[in-house]
Ligand SMILES: Nc1ncnc2c1ncn2[C@@H]1O[C@H](COP(=O)(O)OP(=O)(O)OP(=O)(O)O)[C@@H](O)[C@H]1O
């Protein structure tokens with residue numbers, strides 16, 4: 001008896017401690033087995049209690065009557081697959097006749113309580129099949145990105161979603177994006193993660209950081225061009241527009257539409273060009289966009305020039321491989337003409353914590369009212385948590401890992417040799433002699449701990 005008690009204490013105490021301090025480890029060691037057993041054992045009764053069963057069909061009733069058996073019970077959706085993951089469980093359910101994916105989605109909260117999971121979401125995989133993703137703990141509390149992620153050109157695994165899956169920034173599917181959020185909500189950390197993700201890829205990075213360059217200049221070794229004030233930004237954006245026009249000339253020259261060329265081989269953007277001719281794609285990161293859009297006087301030619309260049313890049317840049325990543329606290333019509341036109345071109349939307357509904361509406365008002373509500377509800381202490389949506393109306397709660405400036409500097413320095421020298425942007429290439437001390441100072445300020 002004593003031995004049993006000791007053994008029990010030796011298992012339960014570490015499990016409790018892990019669950020409290022390291023929920024991810026707890027999940028991998030004990031949680032996943034317990035949760036799988038709980039779900040499988042309680043499945044039928046929970047589904048019944050959640051109203052997710054269907055009464056027996058006529059032929060089953062008739063068969064039971066003929067065979068003199070008891071009336072058959074209502075049936076829950078069929079379990080097609082149970083897949084334990086690093087953060088939870090994924091259930092594939094085959095719906096019964098008369099059920100729809102909305103029934104399961106509407107019961108997610110009840111399922112969450114009934115199976116004692118942290119979160120439950122569902123989505124339709126195909127007609128009649130629904131995937132229910134359950135998380136065993138709050139995966140956004142301490143974000144750990146999985147080691148295995150999809151790798152494709154211009155695809156950056158930038159954050160974790162609340163259902164435990166990876167949130168990607170896919171520049172080829174969603175060329176331009178807008179990130180909004182109140183001050184100290186995590187926009188720059190999100191952007192830093194993007195830079196760190198893009199650094200090992202064949203891409204030119206261009207930065208406009210009107211906060212005197214505090215966020216992007218330490219990463220200068222991986223940037224092909226940087227601007228830290230609106231005057232330089234205006235010139236830089238004009239240079240990008242000229243580059244875009246140059247790239248279109250390259251594509252035109254390569255098109256050579258003759259009857260001998262198959263439709264699929266006619267180049268319409270840089271990705272259709274043969275590799276030796278393909279210009280390097282450019283990601284333009286703009287932090288604190290309001291600084292660029294604010295007019296100093298009633299008619300401000302510099303501001304109009306900047307907005308015009310940004311609108312042109314947003315409208316025409318994709319095929320030339322120029323992608324915009326714009327961050328700001330607000331981005332609405334109060335910033336003047338052209339802003340709503342520019343916003344309409346920024347398909348990817350991410351909103352960190354915002355203080356008022358109007359700011360959230362600037363990100364999601366024209367996409368999804370639910371996402372507006374979710375963005376306002378992000379608690380102030382959960383910095384970095386954001387709502388990411390796209391123009392299809394779908395949205396997710398995400399959080400990027402907390403990449404410190406020092407980690408990002410290290411990654412950028414490691415991949416500094418990948419920084420392409422673009423002739424059009426040569427005047428804006430950052431002075432590396434000026435940035436090296438900054439990097440060293442950072443190293444002194446934050447000595448390596450891990
Ligand atoms: N994903 C995250 N995980 C944990 N902490 C975060 C995360 N993102 C941001 N933070 C914390 O929030 C602080 C502010 O973040 P950040 O500088 O990105 O805010 P911001 O929205 O850019 O603010 P501002 O508008 O003032 O520039 C960071 O110093 C960091 O401590």
Ligand SMILES: [Mg+2]
Pocket residue numbers: 187188189215287
């Ligand atoms: Mg910032």
